[in-house]
Amino acid sequence: GGDSANPSTSNDGSSSNSSDSGGKRTVVVGGLYDITGGTGDVGTPYAEGEKAYFEYLEMKGGVEGLDLKLIGKDYAYQIPEAQKIYQELRDKEKAVAILGWGTGDTEALRQQVATDQLPFISASYSENLKNINESPYNFLTAASYSDQGRAILKWIVENHEGDDAPTLALLYNDTAFGRSPIEDIKEYAKEVGVEVVDEQVIDVQATEAQSQLLNMEKKNPDYAIIQQTWGATSTILRDAKTLGIDTQFIGLNWAAGEGIIDIAGADVAEGYIGILSHAFPYEDMPGMAEIKEYLDAKGKTVDDINQKFVQGWVAAKIMVEAIKIAAEKYPEGDLTGPQIREGLESIQNLDLGGLAANVSFAPDNHAGTEMTRLGIVKNGKWEPITDYFSYKD
Amino acid sequence: MLRVSNLEAVYQKMILALRGISLNVKEGQIVALLGSNGAGKSTTLKAISGLLAAEDGHITDGTIEFQGEIINNISPDQLVKKGIFLCMEGRRIFKDLTVEENLYAGAYTRKDRSSIKSDIEKIYEYFPKLKMLEHRKAGYLSGGEQQMLAIGRGLMAKPKLLLLDEPSLGIAPLLVKEIFENIKKINEEEGLTILVVEQNANIALSIAHYGYIIENGRVVMKGEASALLEDKNISEHYLGTGKDIKEGRSNRRRQRIVW
Amino acid sequence: MFFLQMLINGIVVGSIYGLVALGFVLIYRASGALNLANGEFVLFGPYVCLVIMTALNVPFLVAFIGTLLFSAFLGLVVERLVIRQLQNAPTISVIMATLGLSSLLAGAVHIIWGHTTRTFPPVFPQTPLNIGGIIITPVYLWSFIIVMILLVIFSIFFKYSKIGLAMRAVADDRQAALSMGMSVKFVLAMTWMIASMVAAIGGILLGNINGVSPTMSAIGLTVLPVVILGGLDSVMGAIIGGFLIGIIQNLAGGYLDPLVGGGLKDVVPFIVVLLILMLKPHGLFGSRGIERV
C-alpha cells in the first residue's frame, strides 16, 4: 500500500521493486511528512504539494517507461519516529530517493542517507546540508537559510535610509532549524557593515515574547531577522505591536507566507517583510499553469492552496526531473540512488516557471540556488518587492 | 431488620472467605459477631455494606436483606443513604482532613444539616480527647485517638444500622469500657441497631443481646449473649484461659483449638 | 520602568498559567493523579467556541456558555469511559491513561479541525492599554480578572461545600469515602467536569491571544512547574505559582537572557522549582503527606 500517486498500480504490494509492472520500471520515492506534529500547519500543505505533483504526472500519463510512486508517511516532527519511518521507506518500500521535511531529522539522517546512497531533498534549507563531504546525498532546492539571511543583509545595505550603519537583531529558536543560519548571518553582517546588536531566543511554541522584545528594544535595532515558524513569528509581531516597537521585522522563508497574515491579523502583519522563496498561488506565474490544471481536474481552485503547497510541488518536480534524467541515462535495470543523484547533479538551470528560482546542481554543488526574493505584506497580502536575486550579485 | 442468609463471598475470584453465613439482626438490638483471625467477620460486614467490590471481592451466593429489601447489589453510597453504616476495620480515617472535617465527612449523607454542629459537640463529649485535637490533621493522631475518631465518625452518620468492626482495637481499657457503655447508651436511648465485631468477647457480649461465632466463613455457634458468656469453650477461646500465662506454657506448643 | 513592565508582564502571563494549573489541582485533589491530558482539554475549548461562534453566528458570550456546557460534557465522558474504569487501578495507571487520553484527544482535534491555525474574531478590545507607561493587552487583563474570580470561587467551594470535602476524602481513601456514603463516581465526574471547564476557559483566553492551533496544548507541560511550585493540592498555590513563574520567567528573560545567550524563559521555571522543592518538598502551599507509624 502506501500513499501512492498511482493508485492503479499500488495494489500489487509496494515491496516489489520489480523492474517491470506492465513493462515499466518501478521507482519509489519516499516521503517524510509532518502532518500531526509541531510544524503540521506548514507541513500539511507542503506534503500535499508533493503528492499533488506526483498525481499530476500520473494524470498526464506518467513518465515514459517508469512507474513512479511517492510513498509518504507522517512522522509528526519527532526525530526518532523519522528514523523509524526512514528505515521503513528504505527497507520495506524500497525507496530510492527521499523527499524530507525538517532540519533536525534531515541532519539526523544525512549520514545514514549517505551510507544507503539515497538522494534526499528536504524542506530544510540548512547551510550544513550544502557540505558535500558530510552530506553527499542531500540537495537543497532553494536558497539556504544562510543565503536567505545574506540576501536580506544585502537588501538592507542597499535600502537602508539614514546615515548610521544599519543595526540588526536576530530572533530564532533553540533548534537545529532556528540556529542554522545564525553564525553565517553574523559573519556576513560583519562583512557588509551591518551591526548585529542583539539576539533573542524565542521558543517555537512561545505564547508571548515580551521580555525578549523589550530586551531587544533596549538595543533599538533598525531591523530584526526572524527564523521561526508561523506561530512564533505571529507572536513576535503581535507583541512588538503591543509594545510599540518600530523595528522592521524580516522573516526567512518559513516565517513568511499566508499564515502570518491569518494568525497575526492583517493590521499587525502590515509592513512585515519576508523571504518569498516560492510563488504564491495568486501570483501569475507561467509555472502556475500546471498547478491550475491539476486543481481544475480535482475540482479545486487556487484559493484552496497556499505558498507551502507550491513549495512542496516544486521540490517534487525537481526530484522527478532528476529521475527522468537518470532513467534516460540508464535505460536498463532498476534505477538506483546513485543514478538519481547523478541525475540531480546534471540538472542545469531548471526552469521552474517562476514558482521558485531556477536550480542547478553539480557534483561539487548540491545547493540548487542562492537566489531568493523578498516581499512585504501590503493590504493584507504578500507582494514581492524584489525579483529573485543572489547576495553575490 | 437485617437478615443475611447463606452468604458466600470470594476475593479475587479465588479466595473463598465466606461459606454460607446466616445471621439476623433485629431492630433495636446489639448483636455481637465473634471469631478468630481470618474467620470472615470483616468480610461479612463489608459484604453487608457493599464494600467488597472495592477489594475485588464478590458475593457469589446468598442474600442480604435490609428492612425487607434485598440489598446484594446496591452500591455502598446508596446503602449509607438507606441507613447502613460501617466503621471499617483499621480506622481508615481521612489522614489529610482535620478531626473536625472527618466528623463532617461522617455526616455526609445526612439531610438535617442544622443539627450536625451540635452532634459534633456530642461526639466531643463522648471523646473529650478529640475536642483537644479538633483542628489537627487526623493522620497525626495516635492509634487510639484515630479509633475514637472512627467511631465518632460512625455516630455522626446517624444510621439505622451501625456496623462496628473491632471498635476496641488499640483503645486503653478504661476507655474501652466507656466506649461500650456509650454504645449501649446510644442503643437504648436512640434505638440504634448495632452489629459489632469484636475480639474482646467479654465486653462485647456484656452489652449485646445476641451473639454469633463464626469460624472459617461459617457460623459455628449462636445464642443469647448471656448464654454465650457462660459457655466454657467460648470463655477459654476468646477470653483466654484466665490462668497465668507463664504457667500454662508447657502444653501450649502447636496446640490449636479446633471447632 | 523596564522592571515594572517585566513584572506586570509576568503577572498577566502568570494568570493564564494559574488558570491552566487550576485544572491540574482539581484533578489531583480528587484522585491524586496528574492529568497529563490537561493541555488537550485546553485545546478543545477554543475550537468549540470558535465553531459555535462562526457556525451558529452567535455572540461570544453565548458561544462561551455553550463551550462550557460542551466542556462539562467532555469531562463527563472522559470520566465515564476512562477514569471510572480505572477506579481500582494504581494512581500511576490513571496518570498513564491521561497520557493516552492526550494523544487520543489531540488526534480527535486533528481529525476534526485539521492543523491550520485559526484566529478568533476579536472578542476583547485589541488596542493595548497604556497605564503610566506600562502596556497591557486587554485579553491579559481579562484573564487576570477571571483567575481572581475563580480563585475566590474555588477557595470557598473547597472550604465550605460538601462536594469539596468529599473530593478530598475520595482522594485520601476511596474505600473509606465510599463507606461514608460518598459516591466516588459522582465526585469524580464532578471534578472532571469542572476541570474540563476551567481548562476551556484557559484555552479560550489563550486562543484570543495567539490564535487556535493544535500546538496550543503544549501549555499543559509548560504549567507543570507552576502546579508543583504552588503545591499539587492547593488552589491558592496554583494561582500564586502561576504569578510567580510568570514573573520569574519574565525577569529571567529580561535580566539573565542577555547573559547566557537567551532561551532561559523555558528553563528557568524548572530550575527555580527544583531549588524551591529542596526547601519545601511539597511546594509553597501543598500539604505535606502524612506518614505516621
Added chain:
Amino acid sequence: MRNLFVRECGNYKTSYKDDMKLFGTKSEIVKWLFLFIILLTLPLYVSNYWVGLLTLCAISAIGAIGLNILTGFTGQISIGVGAFLGVGGYTTAILTTTYGLSFWVSLPLAGIVTALVGGLFGIPSLRLKGLYLAIATLAAQVIITFIISRWDSVTGGTAGMVLSRPSIGSYSFMSNASYYYLSIIILILTVIYSVNLLRTRVGRAFLAVRDRDIAAQIMGINLFYYKVLAFIISSFFVGIAGALLAHYTMIVSPELYNIHVSIQYLAMVLIGGLGSILGSILGAIFITLLPVGLTSIVDLLTAYMPNLYQLFSAFKEFVFGLAIILFLIFEPGGLAHIWHNIKNYFRVWPFSY
C-alpha cells in the same frame, strides 16, 4: 503523599517471585536456550527492515529495564529518561568522535557518566516523593537538553554530532544484522544482571523503599542511599541504551532527546508492567512497534482513499492513545501479566477449559 503504585485494595504482583524461578529447572534452561537460539538466528529469516526494528526494540528494552528499576521497583517516577539517553549518546559521541576512543571503551563510560548524572539528579529524592520527584526529573530533562544545546564547543550545539558504527579490527558493525547482534547481546546481559540484582538484597531493599519507606528504614535500609542507587543503576542502563542508539543512528542532536522520548519510555514500563523485567521488554516492543503497525494500517487505508491521508495520520494518533487507554483498562497489570496468564493457561493445558 499517597503511594502512587498501590491499588486501593490488596492486589499483588507475582513477578518478583517468578523472577526467582528463572533457570530453576532443567526444562526451563532448555526453554531459555531455545529462546536464545531463536533470538540469535532471527536475522536469518526476517527481512532487513524487521532486523532494524528489532534492534530498536532491543535498545529500547535496555532503557526500559533501566527505567523500570527506578520507577517500577523503587517507585520513583522519572520523566527524564529522554535526557539521560542523551547523556549516554553525547558521552559516546564526544569520546569516540572528539577524542577518538574506541566504542568498546566509550560504551561502558557512557553508562558510567550517565549513572553519575542520574545520581546527581537523584539527590532531590532525599526530600521529594511521588509526583514532586517526577517533576524534578522533568526538570532534569529540560536542564540537560538546554545544556546540551548550549555547550556548543563540546556538543556541537543544536546541530548535533556525527558518530560512526563500532568496529572490531577491520570489521564494522555497519549492517543491520551485525548491530542487531550487538544490541541483543547487551540486552541479554542487562536482563541477567537486573533479574539477579532484583531478587537479591538490593532488589528487596528497592521494593521496600517503594512500598513503605518508613518500615524500610527500620529494616536497616538507608533510604537515601537506595533511592540514589536506584537512580544510578537505572541511569547506567539508560546511558548504555543511549550510546547504543547513538551509534545505531550515527547522530546525536538535542531534538532527539526531547520529552516525548521520556514519555514513551514511561509508557513502555507502564504498558509492559511496573516492576517486571519481562514487562519492560514487552513494553518496549509494544511501544516501538505500535506506531509501525498503525502506519501500515494507515497505508492500507490510504491506498483506497488517498485523499484522506491527512485524516488517517491524525487517526493514527487517536488510535495510539486509544490503545494505551484500552490497555490500561483491560489489563492494568501490563503485558507481563497477560504473558503470565497465557503461560498459566498452557501450563495446565489440556485440562483447561
Added chain:
Amino acid sequence: MGPILEIENVSLHFGGVKALDQVSFHINEGEIFSLIGPNGAGKTSMLNCISGLYHPTSGSIRYKGKDITNMKPYERTTLGIARAFQNIALFAHMSVLDNIKLGRHTLMKSGVFSGGIYVGKASKEEIEHREKVEEVIEFLELQDIRHKPVGTLPYGLQKRVEVGRALALNPELILLDEPMAGMNGAEKERMSQFILDMHEVMKITVVLIEHDLGVVMSLSNHIAVLDFGKRIGFGTPKEVRENPDVIKAYIGEETVI
C-alpha cells in the same frame, strides 16, 4: 544485668503538642519491659524516638552506654534494635518469606555487583539466610502461609509476620507496638508465649506496648506508665498496680486484674 537502654529527660514537641515531656527510665538487658498509658499518651512516640523515626526535641537516649539520640534509624538497626509497628507496615504484595527476608537486610552483604552476578557469593548468601528465615517462620508457626502475599492474610496473622520480620534481624532489643491488638484471648495467649520464648530462649530484651493489662502484668519485669507525655509511674508490675496516679489515669478504680 545492667541497663541496655537509658532514656533521659526525653521531650518531643510537635508544634504546641507535647507528645513526650521530660521522660526518663531505663530498660535492663534481657528483661521484658512494658510501656503503658492511655491513648495519645506518647507510647508510640517514645518507640519512634528509640528507633530513630523521631528525634527528641531534648533529652538523650543511650543504648549500651552509647548515645544514639541523633542516629539515623537504619544505623540503629545495625546495633541490634528491631521494631514491629502498631499500624501494620508490611510489604503487602510480597510473600511472608520475602517480608521476613527483608528483616535480614543488614545482616546480608551482597551489593550491586555481586547481587547482579548472583552466581557465587550472592547465591550462597541467599541460601544461607533462607535457613535463618525458616527458623523464624517455624518459631512463629507461619509455615503454611510462607508463600502467601501478606496483603491477603487476616489481621492477626499479619501482626505475627510483622513480629517475625523484626525477629529476623537477630535483634538484641525488640520493640513491639501493640502486637496483640485485634486478637482474641487465645490468640493473645499464643502471642504472649512467643514473646516469652523470645525473652527466655533467644535472650532478647523486649519492649512491649500493650493495652491488655492482664498480659502486661504477667509478662513484664518492669513497666513504665505514660500519661499526656509524662511518666507517671515506673517499676515492677506490683508497684505500678498500686500506684495511685496510674490507677486514676489508666487502670481505673474498679478494674480487677
